[in-house]
Amino acid sequence: MRRCAEFFGSCVRRTDILARYGEDEFCVLLPSTDLEGARRVALKIWEDFGSCRFLPSLELSVSVGISTYFFGEDKSYKMIKRADQALYRAKLEGGNRVVCWERGQSLLKGSDILIGIFTGDVGQDYRHIRLLLGAISKVNSTMNLDELLRLVVDIIIEITGADRAILMLREGEELVISMAREQGKKSLREVEGFSRTIPHKVLETGQAICVWDTDVQEGLSRSVYSFQLKSIMCVPLRSKGETFGVIYVDSRLERRSFCEKDLAFLEALSQQIAIALVNARLFEENRRRAERLKESLEEIELLNRKLEATNRLLEERLEVQANELEQACVNLRQSQRELQRRFSYHNIIGKSEPMQRLYRLLDRISESDVPVLIYGKSGTGKELVAKAIHFQSRRRDYPIVSENCAAIPEELLQSILFGHVKGAFTGADRDKAGLFEFADGGTLFLDEVGDMSLQMQKKLLRVLEEKKVRRLGSNHAIDVDVRIIAATNKYIPDLVRENRFREDLYYRLNVVEIVLPTLSERREDIPLLVEHFLERYAREEGRSIPRVSPEALRFLVEYNWPGNVRELENEVKRLMVFADEVILPHHLSSHILEKSGSVISSVDFLSCVQELKQARAAFEKSFICSALERNGHNISRTAEKLGISRQHLHRLIETYRIREEWKKK
Incomplete structure (x- = not known):
């Protein structure tokens, strides 16, 4: 503005009056000058101003409004107001021009509001x-x-x-x-x-x-x-x-x-x-924002103090939880060792020849990952053997998960084994992992696999082949590393011939076959089992171990035990209730007393277990021959009546050379 004022001053006479009117406006009073003279001065200012450069990058333009004093006019400020009106018109027309006030022009709104204040007085x-x-x-x-x-x-x-x-x-x-x-x-x-x-x-x-x-x-x-x-x-x-x-x-x-x-x-x-x-x-x-900010800072400071207190409390709790977790890990390792000890097959009760063969087989497969198929009647200890295999294998540090395939409907079994995602079926309100995922790294024991439907067998076979599981309702495949141990009380080859079991799945499961003997096939183990169960329940109840009389033991050994070891264990539980220091025959269940004696009537039973062992071979041979004759020498029917598998019966026939005696007859 100073440079502009200097320029305007160079364009007028010394007798003229130049003043800055406000902001970017200047006022020039030209005494003794008519309208034409004022126009010439304005044009000179306009032309010369356009050629000036005040700053290298700044271009300025000038608009000029002209008015003259009317003769006889009583208010000098009216002339300034008319000039302001002319300047305002110049700006409205685009600026950078000279406009002269003419009589008859109407006043425009928006011109200088200071006109009414400054009068010239x-x-x-x-x-x-x-x-x-x-x-x-x-x-x-x-x-x-x-x-x-x-x-x-x-x-x-x-x-x-x-x-x-x-x-x-x-x-x-x-x-x-x-x-x-x-x-x-x-x-x-x-x-x-x-x-x-x-x-x-x-x-x-x-x-x-x-x-x-x-x-x-x-x-x-x-x-x-x-x-x-x-x-x-x-x-x-x-x-x-x-x-x-x-x-x-x-x-x-x-x-x-x-x-x-x-x-x-x-x-x-x-x-x-x-x-x-x-x-x-x-x-x-x-100010309000500053107050809110101050309040927020105070709240933050308060929250920080609370957070510090919470952090201290959490640190204390975390330390306690860390100690508890460490103790839990110690307990878990102890429990793991206890499980390994408890389910070691060396702790399976039995010294009979069938059990010795079982132990030798378990020795061979303990370090292997191959699938195992266990045959055995109800109560023979299929799950016990499966756990023994797991806890002697390299997978012992991972879980073993068990499921009875016969006890669960097919649609539910699929969800249990493979898991499901939310919304897969009515009631599926969240994602849930299946047993394959839970057993990852460990062993999955499928009991009564012979009762599984063909559709379910197909899905199980796919998982075993791909080593991937898909949750029900999802196409996403999850890798699983699981060893399969299956068990059944049915002869799977017969089911395959009857188209009730997939042959390809059978060969997947039956890499190693284990046939568990029935209790009647290892009668010499009965006294050991009775002694074992009596010790366990006496220890649990905190009482002395009852003694079994020779007569009561004779009935227990002679009984056929269709429910196998489980039935024997239940009988011992019952005896702990009714017997005191000595278990006598009248303490036994009535059906044991009724059915004992006829089984081995051809062999004199002595009260000593050692004598039973010496008589065992003659007893078994005689017993098997009698059973074969009663069943018309039908192997399957005889094995079923004896409560043993066909394979076991074949081995006994070979051991005692019964087939050779038939040929001689």
Whole structure:
């Protein structure tokens, strides 16, 4: 602006008056110059200014408005107002041009609002500028919004002499009274008797409205007359091109009618008021934001303290849990060792020849991962042998999971073995892993596999071939590493011939075959088993071990035990209830007493177990021959009646050379 002022000064005479009018506007007074002379000066300024370069990257243009003093005109400021109107037209037409005021032109809204304040009278203008600067200084003296509103309204009343002043701010689509005061710096609790039409029109148009005299001006709303208002002014409050409020003043006194100077002063002041209100609002928002931030920081600090306390508590709990976990690991290792000891096949009770053959077979497969198929009647200890195989294998540190295939419906068995995903069927409210996943790394024992449906056999075969399992309702394959031990009380080859069992699955399962002897096939183990069960239950009950009389033991050894070891164990449990120090024959179940004796009637039973062992071979041979004769030498029917497998019966026939004796006969 200084460089521009120097340029304009070089373009005029010494007798001419150059002044900066405001912001980027300058005023040049040319004494003793007519309109044509003023036009030449303006054109020279315009042409020379266009060729100047104030900064390398800055291009400026100039617009000039021209007006002359009309002869006999009583107000010099009117000439300045006309020049301002011409300048305003130049800007509206695109700028960078010279426009001269011509008679008959209508006044344009939006030109310089200071025209009405500065009149050319030095004394009066000095007073006006002092009033304006004083008002601006007061307006900018506070950032408290409520205090600013009171101060603004009081200043307006003081300067304009209005009866009252109302400041209204936009809230949404409504104008809300934020402050209303009257003469004497008094607040108006209830604001009535003012025209609401005028403020809303100013808010809508963004243009000031002034009613100098309601008695003269036409087209006013009825409320203006009914409220007996004499003079009204209403100006907009604008920020960034948007009207966000209005200032309304009115007067009922005849002697205090507003004029153009009052409106010009109020418009000039309203700009500063708008800036101050925006700043106060921002200050208030920042203050509230700072308070919220402070509160948030205090809350954060409090939360941090709570978090520290919680962390300390969690650390203490974590330490306790770590100790508990360590102890649990110790207990788990102890339990694992106990399981390995308990299910070691060396602890399986039995010293008979069939059991010795079983032990030798278990020795051979203990370190192998091959599938095993266990044949055995109910109660012969199939699961016990399966666990013994697992706990002697390399998989001993991983779980062994057991499932009875005959006890579960097919649709449920699939979910149990393979798992399911949420929504796979009614009631599947969450994902669930199957037994294959639980047994991963370990062993899966499938009991009564001969009762599995063909459809289920097909799905099981697929898992065994792919070593992948798919949960019910999902196509995602999960890798599994599981050793399969299956057990059945049915002869699988017969089921294959009857198309009730898949041959390919049979060969998958029957890599190693184990046939468990029935208890009647190893009678010499009965005294050992009885002694074992008596010791266990006496220890559990904390009592002395009862002694078995020779007569009672004879009945126990002679009985056929269709339920095998499980039936014998249940009988011992019963004897612990009814017998005291000595178990006598009358303590035994009635069916044992009734069915004993006829089985080995051809061999004298002595009370000594050693004598039974010596007589065992003769007894077995005689017993088998009698059974074969009773069943017409049918191997399958004889084996079923004896409660042994066909394979076992074949081995006994070969051992005792019974077939050779048949041929001789």
